[in-house]
Amino acid sequence: MAVTPPPLRPDGWLLDITESDDGRSVVLWTKEQRTGRVRRTAVEYRPPFLVAGTRSDLSLLARRLTDHPDVHSATLGSGRPSLFDHRSRPVLSVVPTRNPARRALARSVDALGGYERFSLYDVDLGPPQLYHLAHDLYPFAPVVGRPPTLRATEPPETIDYSPPPLRIARLEVHLVGERRGRIPPPDGRIGAVRVGETTLEGPEEELLRALVDELARTDPDVLLTNGGDAFDLPWLYRRAAACGLSSAEFPLGRERVPFRPSRPARSFESYGRVLYRSASYPLPGRFHIDRENSFLYDDAEVAGLIDAARLSRLSLATVVRQSPGTCFTAMEMARALELGAHVPWKKNRPEGFRRADHLVAADRGGVIFLPPVGVHDHVDEFDFASLYPHIMVTKNLSTETLECRCCPASPVRAPGLGYRSCTRRVGLIPRTLAPLLERRLAYKAALKRPGVPPEEAARLKRRVKMLKWILVTAFGYQGYRNARFGRIECHEAINAYARDLLARLALEAERAGYSVLHGIVDSLWLRPNDPEHPPDPEAFAARMSERFGLPLGYEGRYRWLVFLPAVTTGLGVPNRYYGYYEHGEFKLRGIGARRHDTTGLVRRFEAEVLALFRTARDAEGVRALLPRALARADLFASEVRAGTWPVDELLIGHRIGQAPEAFVTFTNSVAALRQLKEAGAVRGPGEFVRFVLLDRRSRSFRHRVRPAELLEGNERYDVGAYLEILARSAETLLAPLGVGREELRARWGAEPAPERDEYRSPEGLGQRRLEGSGPERRY
């Protein structure tokens, strides 16, 4: 038996590694345990990237690179850079003279090979990331020794660890005579800055200098802002420059940085939506977290982000601004390098040719039933925890283990598709996922232990949330064509296993005395055939978990559950329902409260109806409360009609899908955007615009809406439009109880929405004609 050495007492923590300005080294930021001071150490580090090809091509390349000004060295050796390599092959290791030249150099090497003779590895990993991996280090590692001879005292996967104590300070900039959230005038001067518990005020230049002094005095590790990337930091820099301060005189990090973003703002598309990300302003040695520019922060907070940084070897500054997918990819890369493989720069693995009927059979998602519209009771809900990641692990689904050459007779085959899984080697994806799944279960188990202190529980919950997001992306990235270790066949295989599983589970549920009410991919809603003697749900879950080798959880029993219909067909919609569990919790999906663009009016109305239904014991109870719900709706309608509803609760949110000048039709958003532009605020695609409807029929952009930023508070809103919105909301919730929009409109004497004006000038600029689209083709 191996003797475990006693755990080392750490001298401090490694907080972060950043790239140095000189292009030849990285900077290690360490925090001393004893004093809490943060130390900066620059270490020379120029990691190579690898080029694989034939020996003759590589020696030719090596000769050509020797006099290249960007090349420090090019050394020929051998290795197995790809996960698919079973044998060693020639590899050229290229060290650039300066780290920032990596990518450009790699591009010219790729071009020299005619984009086909060479495959390149480790090109787009950052030097800090590679430094971590080459030295067994990771962000927030407890360490002994001093840089550059740091040693982590525990591996990054350690589940029970104590994170370093971080000093977190809020930062908030206020302009003279302006309320935050309004459009700042272009020359707006800074009147006050709140940092931590202190608020600094005074003449601008003195104030900015005082801010630097205050940061030096309190020395926070994290600056937390609400919109810092979009407003606070660029404004501080802009005003500092206007006051004649240099970047050396005005460092907000622990090192000076130029007064410009490290990455400009951009709009991009994800899952069919156009999204917007502000420019980013990281501060070396100090973390700047902008809650509004972070997808993960709200769910994960610092505790979850630290966990993700440790596992991915990405700086907290990167993790906070990137998607969970980036974290997962970095975790895969780390695991690949640990296995002795390298990270391909461009995935050179196109999808294979196949027959059309095979494509139809393979390119499918999970099972999604149409639920029966109406109010139901005695419903038990079950779902598999992290089903897809578990399938990837148990079925060994990974790019290099699917249809491998070593196991032609493998018995592990995707149902209906026949894709084989390797039985001899464990794949990269399962190797990356298994510890994450284990970790999530460990945190969940720790949460259930009695007597967990509330702070610890909060931290654990954040870590669980963080891991959940990462696990969710793991599946999607199998199907993404640019994902480094993704492969579409894996994506298909996972779905095939999941479909088969749900079908078998539904059958088992019927045998156990349930009937299937609804099912989505990894969840089932079941109703006992005999409500007086229902099956024991916990026992059923345990039996099925054992049977299928995957953890099926019992979510709880609903007192009542309402499945909502589609407006167009009247049939159930898989993901629109609301219900109340016996353990006193709501579950809401697809109703206004879950959407970003919902008005305060609708939120309030829904909250009141739900509070009313909360008292119902069963489906009958819900039906009996309908008259009272309608009475609430009438009350809301009469207040809206009176014109007294506060306008800030009437704000409608809309995500802009294209550049404002690209809009062809005149919509509410266009009207709002034009007003904002007039006031000097330009919005890009993916950003939100929020406005109150003043007159939905108006053709004038000034009279149609009023954007949130320009609200005075005494606007007269469009009563008819808001009655319509209220009617739609009431219909959403109450349609299964027999309430329709028409009936509500009649009840409130509201006019229906105006017919859309079909006429457009044929000379209009930017008009696109869509020939033969839609059913209204006439001859």
Add this chain to the structure above:
Amino acid sequence: MGRTAPTYHQALEERMKRWDEFARLLTSPEERAAFEMVRTGARRYVAQATYVGSPDLLESILLSVLTDLAVRIRAEPSTATSRR
């Protein structure tokens, strides 16, 4: 998103648009109501049809419509026969 083949649901809705043309020349309310029933039947078994993954769209639609009708007939055996 980046799918290659349209989902069964998408293919079905595309076909339903063609059915609209059929419905335009149904002139009696009874016929139109009956047609609505057929159309609802076609949409009711999306999950099951997706599960089959048949390359023949019409096969899946017909199975769905027939199953829906058979369920209705079984639920009301007396009315179904008395109309004969």
